[in-house]
Amino acid sequence: MSKRYIFLAGLLIVMSLGLVFVPAKKETIAIHPKQMLIKINNPARYLSTYEVAKRIVERDPSLFLIDVRPKEQFTIYSVPGSINIPIKDISNPEWQDYLDQDGMNIIFYSNGDVSADKAWLFATEQGGDHLYVMRGGMNEWYRSIIKPIPPEDTAPTEEFEKYAFARGACAFFMGSSASIDNSTMTDKKTVVVRKKKKKAAEGGC
Amino acid sequence: MGPLTYYDIISPEWNYVIALIIGMGFGYFLEATGFSSSRKLAGVFYGYDFAVIRMFFTATLVAIIGLLYMGYFGWINYNVLFVHPTFVISALVGGVIMGFGFIMGGFCPGTSLTAVAIGKLDGWVFTIGLFLGIFLFSETFPFIEKYYYGGDLGHITITEYFNISPGVFVLGFTIMAVALFYVTTVIRKRVKSVNY
DSSP: OOHHHHHHHHHHHHHHHHHHHSOOOOOOOOOOHHHHHHHHHOGGGEEOHHHHHHHHHTTOTTEEEEEOSOHHHHHHOOOTTEEEOOGGGTTOGGGHHHHSOTTOEEEEEOSSSHHHHHHHHHHHHTTOOSEEEETTHHHHHIIIIISOOOOOTTSOHHHHHHHHHHHHHHHHHHOTTSOOSOTTOOOOOOOOOOOOOOOOOOSOO | OHHHHHTTSSOTTHHHHHHHHHHHHHHHHHHHTTTTOHHHHHHHHHTSOOHHHHHHHHHHHHHHHHHHHHHHHTSSOGGGSOOOOEEHHHHHHHHHHHHHHHHHHSOOHHHHHHHHHTTOHHHHHHHHHHHHHHHHHHHHHHHHHHHHTTTEEESOOHHHHHTOOHHHHHHHHHHHHHHHHHHHHHHHHHSOOOOO
């Protein structure tokens, strides 16, 4: 065999030998950065508290709520039907199956949006799909569902409908005996004040 | 086209154009190395020319080593490469038929087309026979379907089947190929050379 063939054969053997010592590359199911940006900017990834409450009331079977607050806060109160995965444990392999479930809509929430957004980012990066964040978190849930504030008289009809729904949802979540705790907040009856027509002054000149 | 489309350097539509260019290059180099000559191709069976077997093994080694390194560097996703399903019975029977055809005709399907391209009559006859064979196969397929799909092992690779690491397998394959190259050199020296 000529020197050229010996060199080429040696090169092939050395390169294949290198493959023996090269560590096996761990495949990560990473989302492409462009796709990630599209998902981050998509406003549909946020669900309002009304939408979440509606799905719970309608017993949507595809709904899966994840509370990413610390365990102590979860124990005090949480949205009914949710499980607790504290944000600091979100990367624990024990919870990975919960973050990507075929056919389920997974909704993260925290007290605000920050921790829920972090959880959403992490789960999306792992290749999860149908992931959402409850906008406003528990703070908004409390304000809009548990203790809804009656809308102003001049508010659009939609606000009144939301308020009516929130009162019903609150009764659903807290029990019929639970008050909205707005005992002083009764339906304000709109009283139309009719000013008496001033009579023209009589008499005189 | 591997890393180029994976990293959005070129759009996926370019895959078809690149495939066309690669195909043309493949045909060019086949003809340039003399593989449109049936005598040269048949030489592997008679011991006076081992260019075919060397070319195939070299191409296999370059491809597998290149793919594994590209997978390691993250340029391609090695795990999503398509693996043809393995049908043991079909592979054995088809291999025997292919071997007989190769020895008798002096061509394989790809090289017969390069012979057709340069106007060789034996290439034309072989290619016509090839299409007749395809027609015969498709017409008799209902009768042989059971055997065609026999011995289905699925989309499996040797490394998965024997549970060995790809690196070890490639090293063994490389050593075997280099040894084969040496053996073919020895045989060629001992067999009477043929002018073709």
